[in-house]
Amino acid sequence: MSDPFELNDDKPIAPASNEPAPHLPPRAGSARDSNEGDLPPSWLENLNPEQREAVIATEGPVLVLSGAGTGKTRVLTTRLVYILAQHLAKPWQILAVTFTNRAAREMRDRVTKLVGPAAEAVWLGTFHALGVRMLRRHGEIVGLRSNFTILDADDQVRLLKQLMEADNLDSKKWPAQALMGVIQRWKDRGLTPDKVGREPGVDFAGGHALSLYRSYQERLKSLNAADFGDLLLHCLTIFQMQPDVLAQYQAQFRYVLVDEYQDTNVAQYLWLRLLTQTHRNLCCVGDDDQSIYSWRGAEVGNILRFEKDFKDAKVIRLERNYRSTPTILAAASHLIAHNADRLGKTLRTGHDGDVDPGPPVKVRGVWDGQEEARWVVEEIESLQRGGHKLPEIAILVRAGFQMLEFEERFITTGVPYRVVGGPRFYERLEIRDAVAYLRLIHQPADDLAFERIANKPKRGLGDTTIQKVHQLARGRDISLVEASLRIVETDELRPQARTALKALSAGIERWRSLKDTLPPSELAAQVLEDAGYTAMWQHDKSPEAPGRLDNLREFVSGLEEWESLAGFLDHVSLVMENDAQAGQDSVTLMTLHAAKGLEFDSIFLPGWEEDIFPSRRSLEENGQKALEEERRLAYVGVTRARKRVHVSFAANRRVYNQWQSSIPSRFIDELPKQMIEYQADAGLYGGQGGTWGGLSESASARSGTGYRRPLRMVEAEEWEIKPRAASERGFKIGDRVFHQKFGYGLVEEIDGSKLAIAFDKAGRRRVLDSFIEPS
DNA sequence: TATTTTGGTCTTTTT
DNA sequence: GACCAAAATA
Numbered sequence A: 001m002s003d004p005f006e007l008n009d010d011k012p013i014a015p016a017s018n019e020p021a022p023h024l025p026p027r028a029g030s031a032r033d034s035n036e037g038d039l040p041p042s043w044l045e046n047l048n049p050e051q052r053e054a055v056i057a058t059e060g061p062v063l064v065l066s067g068a069g070t071g072k073t074r075v076l077t078t079r080l081v082y083i084l085a086q087h088l089a090k091p092w093q094i095l096a097v098t099f100t101n102r103a104a105r106e107m108r109d110r111v112t113k114l115v116g117p118a119a120e121a122v123w124l125g126t127f128h129a130l131g132v133r134m135l136r137r138h139g140e141i142v143g144l145r146s147n148f149t150i151l152d153a154d155d156q157v158r159l160l161k162q163l164m165e166a167d168n169l170d171s172k173k174w175p176a177q178a179l180m181g182v183i184q185r186w187k188d189r190g191l192t193p194d195k196v197g198r199e200p201g202v203d204f205a206g207g208h209a210l211s212l213y214r215s216y217q218e219r220l221k222s223l224n225a226a227d228f229g230d231l232l233l234h235c236l237t238i239f240q241m242q243p244d245v246l247a248q249y250q251a252q253f254r255y256v257l258v259d260e261y262q263d264t265n266v267a268q269y270l271w272l273r274l275l276t277q278t279h280r281n282l283c284c285v286g287d288d289d290q291s292i293y294s295w296r297g298a299e300v301g302n303i304l305r306f307e308k309d310f311k312d313a314k315v316i317r318l319e320r321n322y323r324s325t326p327t328i329l330a331a332a333s334h335l336i337a338h339n340a341d342r343l344g345k346t347l348r349t350g351h352d353g354d355v356d357p358g359p360p361v362k363v364r365g366v367w368d369g370q371e372e373a374r375w376v377v378e379e380i381e382s383l384q385r386g387g388h389k390l391p392e393i394a395i396l397v398r399a400g401f402q403m404l405e406f407e408e409r410f411i412t413t414g415v416p417y418r419v420v421g422g423p424r425f426y427e428r429l430e431i432r433d434a435v436a437y438l439r440l441i442h443q444p445a446d447d448l449a450f451e452r453i454a455n456k457p458k459r460g461l462g463d464t465t466i467q468k469v470h471q472l473a474r475g476r477d478i479s480l481v482e483a484s485l486r487i488v489e490t491d492e493l494r495p496q497a498r499t500a501l502k503a504l505s506a507g508i509e510r511w512r513s514l515k516d517t518l519p520p521s522e523l524a525a526q527v528l529e530d531a532g533y534t535a536m537w538q539h540d541k542s543p544e545a546p547g548r549l550d551n552l553r554e555f556v557s558g559l560e561e562w563e564s565l566a567g568f569l570d571h572v573s574l575v576m577e578n579d580a581q582a583g584q585d586s587v588t589l590m591t592l593h594a595a596k597g598l599e600f601d602s603i604f605l606p607g608w609e610e611d612i613f614p615s616r617r618s619l620e621e622n623g624q625k626a627l628e629e630e631r632r633l634a635y636v637g638v639t640r641a642r643k644r645v646h647v648s649f650a651a652n653r654r655v656y657n658q659w660q661s662s663i664p665s666r667f668i669d670e671l672p673k674q675m676i677e678y679q680a681d682a683g684l685y686g687g688q689g690g691t692w693g694g695l696s697e698s699a700s701a702r703s704g705t706g707y708r709r710p711l712r713m714v715e716a717e718e719w720e721i722k723p724r725a726a727s728e729r730g731f732k733i734g735d736r737v738f739h740q741k742f743g744y745g746l747v748e749e750i751d752g753s754k755l756a757i758a759f760d761k762a763g764r765r766r767v768l769d770s771f772i773e774p775s
Numbered sequence B: 001t002a003t004t005t006t007g008g009t010c011t012t013t014t015t
Numbered sequence C: 001g002a003c004c005a006a007a008a009t010a
Helices: A049-056 A072-085 A101-121 A127-142 A153-166 A176-188 A209-222 A228-241 A243-252 A266-275 A301-309 A326-336 A369-385 A400-413 A429-442 A447-453 A463-476 A480-487 A495-514 A520-530 A533-539 A545-561 A565-574 A616-639 A698-703
Strands: A062-066 A094-098 A123-126 A255-258 A282-286 A314-318 A361-368 A393-397 A417-419 A587-591 A600-605 A641-655 A658-661 A676-680 A736-739 A743-751 A754-759 A763-768 A772-774
Touching (some): A062 A072, A062 A301, A072 A094, A072 A101, A072 A282, A094 A101, A094 A127, A123 A127, A153 A176, A153 A209, A153 A447, A176 A209, A176 A228, A176 A266, A228 A243, A266 A301, A282 A301, A326 A361, A326 A616, A361 A369, A369 A393, A369 A600, A369 A641, A393 A400, A429 A520, A429 A533, A429 A565, A447 A480, A463 A495, A480 A495, A495 A520, A533 A545, A600 A616
Parallel strands (some): A094 A123, A094 A255, A361 A641, A361 A676, A393 A587, A417 A587
């Protein structure tokens, strides 16, 4: 038998034993059918035959290939409830894995609604949260005490930077961030340092990558800390080193359910495969067309591996979409059909008979980013006037930086909005500082936290002092806190620094003694006060100081919900979502990645321009494969909509600080022309209406929805903005002008009082003529 | 020695 | 326009 800890695509893994599963579910098999009376209740009857099959096929491996909007969440939830209702397993014998905390919470809520508090005992969470749960219990096998710290990306980079500096590596040539990427990808593939061979990335940092990885892991151990990748990797190591621990979990988890399976990485796959060896009741739900996390180590190949490793796997396809209009489905299907690398699935509408095809996909071309934002917000306002609710509207962008223009527009128009996954509460610097204090109290070996707060507020503990403490700590192999306690007893430091450090380390000792007597929120309030951290911001005259104080207050009051510091700290590192502003009557603004699994009536997809979407960076790095992933991302975007999709692109965009002209995304060409209504400003791509004329029938035939809708081409003249020869203040194209901020430039275009000027230094910009003087 | 100023590089996506 | 690392200043 091959090694179940290795990923070997040639040799399928045999079940751990040939005996049938030791437990026979009380009501498996034929009992199911005869029990229609009390079970299944109505929630089973609302499913279509495929969904139903996916729910009741509880025994043995099952792979559910489920297209967008085909009700996969529903299937998973129902399946879980079904297992409980049939008494096939106790709640704690079920393992349900999701990708995001939001999905986990949602599933937990739904299950609780159906089965009550029993749902609490189900092992339900993200891979990482479940990994932590196991590690807190068995971490000592890999050298972690149960109060270990979970490092965030920032800490990781800082740590790696220190290690690289120690090796005298040029931080310009080899950024720590990049090394972190390399290490993370290794971890995603389940590779501990001793397993890294000729993997991509070993040559990084002049061949030092592997030894840096090794010392990084050493360092983490001495800090009693783990990074995100470790949460799974350490589990694998533990399973390997302690077969009895593995066996215990294998016996425990009778049923395992996995959501968003297409986005699992190798480490997660191994983890799942190991845990399911005994009962083999593994049900994975995924959609290869929605695989958008390969950059994070996700492997669509896991879908193929599943069928290979579990030869008897039942494969169920869910292809009936209940979410979107036929028009949207056709557009999405047509788009994704351009991908070569697919398992092949056809999405069709779940509604029978005559269905309203719904409005066409609006495609809009505008002059620049600001105009795009203006158009989008105007459309939103008109939807709102038409009675549509703001929470049913979302703007999905490719990357975070695209959000700015929309936020500005929302603020000036007063349309309420919320950003999902934007700057997160726990990533704000004052919150990170506050958390660092708590981390240090909880876990004194946390040197990174110590370094962070040592001189905040300023105590006169600068680099040199910290370096000395470091030296001592390194030499004696102790933590920075211990080292400070010892160094203040010597005369190594100058008196000033010595007193300051003495006060700080005494403070830490004192706070630690309060840890078990005070509730976390009071502890935090007292520590921040005591350390002078609150005072620091009170005396700060900068404009953002009051906001930071607000955040700190919110932080402390948020802590009131927590009984233990440990629980709160896990929450901070694992649940990075900021749902404080959720709900409400507001438009949602987020990245396409964050939108996976959500749905809205109306979706806006701005920035469909080459180099932005598909992203140039991604294409440069991974070529054709990346292009297909970008296309899947577009597919995910379009399929989020129930009723309306609005795509837009701008002819000019400011990148960094330079104006660049852009061309519409190839994905726009890949939408079926029958399904779209195209409008572009005169002079822009397609603006004359000619580009999109002469439509062939073939696209409609291929779309396979069996209905046709005439394309409504809006004549460009109807709303064309006539270019004027001269602006209101008399500037002409070709004039040489001067601007206070941007310097000298040449007028290139005129639109009312707005001028497009090619500045000598600042690049091409649009400015109001009131800021311009003739040169 | 600690803090402020300046000058260079940049940004995909996230548990 | 933002963030970090090295130089200038108190």
